[in-house]
Amino acid sequence: xxxxxxxxxxxxxxxxxxxxxxxxxxxxxxxxxxxxxxxxxxxxxxxxxxxxxxxxxxxxxxxxxxxxxxxxxxxxxxxxxxxxxxxxxxxxxxxxxxxxxxxxxxxxxxxxxxxxxxxxxxxxxxxxxxxxxxxxxxxxxxxxxxxxxxxxxxxxxxxxxxxxxxxxxxxxxxxxxxxxxxxxxxxxxxxxxxxxxxxxxxxxxxxxxxxxxxxxxxxxxxxxxxxxxxxxxxxxxxxxxxxxxxxxxxxxxxxxxxxxxxxxxxxxxxxxxxxxxxxxxxxxxxxxxxxxxxxxxxxxxxxxxxxxxxxxxxxxxxxxxxxxxxxxxxxxxxxxxxxxxxxxxxxxxxxxxxxxxxxxxxxxxxxxxxxxxxxxxxxxxxxxxxxxxxxxxxxxxxxxxxxxxxxxxxxxxxxxxxxxxxxxxxxxxxxxxxxxxxxxxxxxxxxxxxxxxxxxxxxxxxxxxxx
Numbered sequence: 001x002x003x004x005x006x007x008x009x010x011x012x013x014x015x016x017x018x019x020x021x022x023x024x025x026x027x028x029x030x031x032x033x034x035x036x037x038x039x040x041x042x043x044x045x046x047x048x049x050x051x052x053x054x055x056x057x058x059x060x061x062x063x064x065x066x067x068x069x070x071x072x073x074x075x076x077x078x079x080x081x082x083x084x085x086x087x088x089x090x091x092x093x094x095x096x097x098x099x100x101x102x103x104x105x106x107x108x109x110x111x112x113x114x115x116x117x118x119x120x121x122x123x124x125x126x127x128x129x130x131x132x133x134x135x136x137x138x139x140x141x142x143x144x145x146x147x148x149x150x151x152x153x154x155x156x157x158x159x160x161x162x163x164x165x166x167x168x169x170x171x172x173x174x175x176x177x178x179x180x181x182x183x184x185x186x187x188x189x190x191x192x193x194x195x196x197x198x199x200x201x202x203x204x205x206x207x208x209x210x211x212x213x214x215x216x217x218x219x220x221x222x223x224x225x226x227x228x229x230x231x232x233x234x235x236x237x238x239x240x241x242x243x244x245x246x247x248x249x250x251x252x253x254x255x256x257x258x259x260x261x262x263x264x265x266x267x268x269x270x271x272x273x274x275x276x277x278x279x280x281x282x283x284x285x286x287x288x289x290x291x292x293x294x295x296x297x298x299x300x301x302x303x304x305x306x307x308x309x310x311x312x313x314x315x316x317x318x319x320x321x322x323x324x325x326x327x328x329x330x331x332x333x334x335x336x337x338x339x340x341x342x343x344x345x346x347x348x349x350x351x352x353x354x355x356x357x358x359x360x361x362x363x364x365x366x367x368x369x370x371x372x373x374x375x376x377x378x379x380x381x382x383x384x385x386x387x388x389x390x391x392x393x394x395x396x397x398x399x400x401x402x403x404x405x406x407x408x409x410x411x412x413x414x415x416x417x418x419x420x421x422x423x424x425x426x427x428x429x430x431x432x433x434x435x436x437x438x439x440x441x442x443x444x445x446x447x448x449x450x451x452x453x454x455x456x457x458x459x460x461x462x463x464x465x466x467x
Contacts, residue, residue, distance in 0.1 A: 007160045008137055010130035012221065012253040020221035020255070026179055028186045028211055039184040042081060049077035071106035078110060083150035083174060084181035084214070086110050090150070091210060111305070116153045119143035122169050129169075129254030137252065138165075151178075151217055151323065156262060163261070165249060168220075170256040175218045182211045217323040224248045224258045226299045227322040233297040234289055237447045241467045243289045244312075245319045263320065264313045268428060269306030280433035281465060286317045287425050288444045294328065294418060295337045295448055302326040302417045304424045326414040331355070336418070337448065343439045345452050 012020070053073025057063050078085035089110030092099045099107075116122075122145070123134050134141050140158035147154045152170045159165055189203035216222060231245045252259030271279075286309060293300040301308070302324035310318045328336065335355040342349045350370045422438070429436050438444065442453045443464045457464060 007251070008130070008132040009251040010132075010254045010257075012224075013251045015250055016221035016225055016253075020219075021225055023216050023219050023222060025212070025215050028183055028208065030183055031187050034180050035183045035187065038180050039187055042085075042181075042184055042188065045080055046074060046077040049073045049080065065102070067102045068106070071100075071102045074103065075106045075109065078107070079114075082177065082181070083114070083171065084178045084185070086114055086150040087178075087214065088185070088210060091206070111307075113148045114150055116145045116148035117171055119145075119155075121172055122153065122155060125169050125172055126167060126257050129257045130252060151214075157259075159249070159252070163249070165252070165259050166246075166262045167252065167257055167259045170218065170220065178214055178218070182207060182214065186211070213324055216325075220253065220256055220258050223322050223325070224250070224253050224260075226325045227258075227260070229297070229299055230293060230301065230319070230322065230325075233293060236297075237292075239447070239467045240285070240289050240292075242316050243285050243318070244316050245322075263310060263318050265310040265318065267307050268309040268311060268317075268432075271311055271432070280436055282311065282317055283425070283428050283432045284436070284441060284443055284465075285467070286319075287438060288446075290319075290421070290425070291340075291444055292447055294326075295333050295340070298327050298333075299325050300327070300418070300421075302414075302421065304421045306424075306428070309428075324417075326417045328414050328418065332415060336415075340439075340445060341449060341452070344442070344445055345449065345456070 050070050050073035053069045053076065054066065057066055057069040060069070063069065075089055078089045087110075089107040092104050093107035093111055123141075123143075126137070127133055130137060138157040139160055139162075140156075142156040145153040145155050146166060151174055152168050154166050154168050157165050157167055186204060186207045189207050192203055227245060228248045231247065234240045234243055234245070246261040246263055249259040249261070290300060290304065301319050301322060303321065304319070308319065308321045310320060312318050335352060338351040338355050339349075342351060353370075425438065429438065442456055442462075446453050446464055453464075
């Protein structure tokens with residue numbers, strides 16, 4: 001009896017080579033003929049679609065406001081211009097407090113799937129990346145994608161050992177196309193900042209952030225590595241058994257493709273709304289793992305909209321799609337940790353001031369740590385109110401960023417990304433766990449402040465969930 005032949009493997013079968021985890025960040029400042037031509041196309045397309053929408057507005061039965069029609073026209077232009085502008089629309093849709101409400105609302109449809117590339121193109125990209133034919137790699141491969149986004153699309157497949165998987169494959173030439181778009185958009189943003197609205201909105205910073213996030217997302221090895229690390233960190237303390245993320249199958253990964261475990265479940269926003277202990281525990285488990293990833297481990301999921309949080313058929317909650325991941329510097333992780341301790345345990349915000357001083361800021365401020373801590377509390381009074389239990393943490397993050405600007409503290413963009421994710425979680429809590437206060441839930445911080453939480457639970461005579 002002959003031994004079965006080993007299955008074919010791709011270039012990352014032993015994990016990604018060290019060089020593969022370096023993100024290439026080409027400069028945005030280059031502006032040559034391709035960018036010039038693309039800039040002209042962008043301007044013509046956006047203007048034409050906006051004008052067309054405004055012209056059609058008087059004849060629409062459900063015409064609404066003129067500004068809404070103009071914004072719909074702009075988003076029509078985004079969809080025609082392709083992946084970079086769809087991502088820009090997604091950014092606007094998920095940051096409604098930053099952009100005008102009519103435009104943010106119009107951009108909501110950018111969150112839907114975009115038209116996929118043909119299956120033959122996806123197959124060719126996979127075979128080029130992994131060095132084997134689809135038939136050699138998989139026993140089954142579904143040509144109809146499960147989902148198609150601006151950068152990549154996802155196909156279901158079955159491995160030769162019977163494991164059900166999905167493979168995420170980048171669109172062809174997407175990096176080159178998006179870089180030209182980003183350079184053209186950056187040039188346009190610099191021009192537009194002569195207008196007060198765009199200067200206040202800091203249009204060039206928005207494009208720089210989009211450029212950084214996009215170049216990182218285009219590195220499949222980085223995404224797969226961070227997903228793997230996040231998965232490993234979930235169980236570090238022996239609990240969190242009801243939370244997971246798909247296992248990456250490195251044998252089937254390459255520079256432009258990621259193969260991983262296939263999950264079956266329901267996106268969080270499609271979950272039947274119930275006000276019971278199980279639904280409350282569901283969201284609490286997810287938030288607990290996410291907060292631990294921020295302050296204890298490093299890489300945290302940076303796009304926890306409901307489509308990326310699923311309730312699996314077996315009742316676990318799963319984080320999906322690690323295209324956007326934040327990593328706070330250690331010093332800022334400590335500041336966030338101190339902020340949580342102050343909020344949860346003793347209300348003493350002077351430790352936050354000490355953390356900021358340790359970064360070399362506010363050294364010329366003639367005030368003690370206690371006085372600066374009191375200043376923090378005073379600035380946050382509208383948020384803190386009379387009871388720390390009513391604290392909205394996402395607003396707290398935003399306020400701390402504003403205080404940092406007053407002190408000259410250069411807070412990293414990941415801090416804003418962190419606050420944005422807290423905003424998502426608060427919205428889920430409103431539906432799944434009304435009355436639950438994230439900032440006062442001892443369960444979330446059991447592994448972060450084990451001694452303090454254990455003492456507080458004894459004082460209160462309560463028992464925390466086991467997992």
